[in-house]
Amino acid sequence: MKSRYDNRLAICLVIAILAGLILLPAPVGALKVIGSIYKGTASPGQTIVFPITISTDATDPPMDMVVDVLGFGQNPDMSYIGLAPSSDTSPYSARGYISINTPTLHLDPGASKTINATISVPSNAGAGGGYAIISIHSQPQGTGSALVVTAVNVPVMLTIGGSGLTQTGMITGLTTGEIVAGQPITITTGFKNTGNNRYTETFNNVTVTDSGGKQIAQLSTSPTPFSIIPGNTVDYVVNLNTPLSPGTYTMQSIVSINNGAVLDSKTSTFEVKSAYVAAPQEASITLTPQNSAVLASSDGRISVSFPAGAVLSDVAVTLKPFELNQLPPLPEGSKAGGTCFEIDGLSGLLSKDAKISVTYSGADLNAAGGDASKLVLARYDQPDGKWILLQTSVDTGTTTLTATSNQFSTWAVLASSGQPSQAAAGKTGGFLGGILALDGTTVLLSLGLVVVIFGIWKRKKE
Incomplete structure (x- = not known):
């Protein structure tokens, strides 16, 4: 009787492990989007239809998708964010210009569907540009800490044809981070686009000089893939990694566009109170x-x-x-x-x-x-x-x-203050975190291991 009971117990254990692995929400592959950004020119009164094709992998689960039109926001690191209607107060918002023909849709594994975003520019549209974000996202899948939402944002960057474009900007701040020996000194330039159209390629150059006017460093940023949207303030960050003696140093920051035109410049100082040791070079x-x-x-x-x-x-x-x-x-x-x-x-x-x-x-x-x-x-x-x-x-x-x-x-x-030891700190994941991080390969290996262990155990019992 005991042997039969042990067999049943082992079989139940295997089934429980299999069920636990199978019932975990499968990781969702990234949505594939054709028409992932709109950049174009339209005159007041003109209508444009912008098709967006969404597809998934054959290994993805079925998904119910929602399409929302949001305001266009921008983080200090220049990345784009969608704004709810209550937060979309920009005079350059094009959220109200856009309608979606299919605001909800269902995608089977490996399927694709095309939605149309109709952009209708009003006859009284102001000068400059109009901006919005089309958010395509799935309904939440899973529960609790395993909740998964797949989403993609489609930026809409519209230039109003025949209107006057102004290119102005303002440096809102020029600061250094904490000066710590062995760490780069971050120099941050805050810049606001005060014009009425986006900047597609901008540069930040920072010159550092000592109290005698001698140049210590010439620093610059690389072009980013993000445009700077009117009304938004972003940060340019460069790292100073040159040994410095105690003293007062001057930094001059210049923001310019790709044709060399300077949008704004600003000068500020910082103090080094004790000798600064630069961070190690690679x-x-x-x-x-x-x-x-x-x-x-x-x-x-x-x-x-x-x-x-x-x-x-x-x-x-x-x-x-x-x-x-x-x-x-x-x-x-x-x-x-x-x-x-x-x-x-x-x-x-x-x-x-x-x-x-x-x-x-x-x-x-x-x-x-x-x-x-x-x-x-x-x-x-x-x-x-x-x-x-x-x-x-x-x-x-x-x-x-x-x-x-x-x-x-x-x-x-x-x-x-303690003795050297294997002191634990910040252990990540844990049992639950590890389980939730399983991918397809891990699941298959786990299943194989369970089957092998059970086979060995059963053969030994027999």
Whole structure:
């Protein structure tokens, strides 16, 4: 009786696992859209029909779609957002110009449908441009934390033909972020489009000079894929990564368009109270099994010494800067100073430990309250979602931290009152998060594993 009961129990277990995996909402592939943006010119009184074709993959579930016409908003990072009618107060809104012939539709797996957006420009349309966003989104699928909504936004950028276009703009702010040794100094220029038409390609150039007028740096942004919509304010961000002595520095910011015309310029100053140490520059080497090698930053603050035999085959290894505000949550009782970086290229364990040396900065020492003995080198273990605080040797004479490791990923100098240990912090996902992150491959592998385990167990019972 017991054997029969065990068999039934095992079968029920397999069925439960299969049901749990099958009932999880399948990840929805991205909607494919032909007609993903409208840019055109229309005169007052003119009507334009803009077709938009929506399709899905054959592996996607059936979807019920809704099409909404929203106002055109823009985030400081220049990305576009749809605005509800109550928030759409721009004089350049074209939301009221647009009607959709099929505001709701059903898509079977692998199917495609075309909707028509009719743009009717009123006879009293003002000068400049008209802007709106057509939002195509699915009805929510799943429940709770597994809720999935698939959406795509179609920007509509209309130029009113025969109207006068004004090209003006205003720099609303010029500021630096917190000055932390070992981290780039961010210089942010806030810019508002005060004209009546979008700017498709703009540039920001920032010049930094010292108190004697000597140029320290010339910085510029690359063109972005986003237009700047009238009435919106966006941020241009450049990074200053040049060693600076204490003193007052002047920065001049200029915003111009692709024909070279300057829209606005602004000058401001910032103060460096203690010597600024620049962030490490990217550096790479190729490790070979038979030779020792040293990977070091250009300023020598960070170095990793690999002994011969540390790797079993040739591998390229790169040291990269890492932004302080992008660090995973730190262990309780720990504080980051300013030194953090990545070492890429080593996905597994070294055959022999490498020695890592870091010259700690004033910001690192300040994080430790001036007590260098509290500083440790820490490595973030991505698979386990936790920081590993390494046994660290501190040399206050040379302001150097030294440790050994056979794994490399994201690193930081931390101030910690506790002893080096595998202190968990910011563990991501957990059991529920992992289950919800399953993809098709994971599901198939899991099913295969269940079947194999059950087969072995049943054969053993027989």
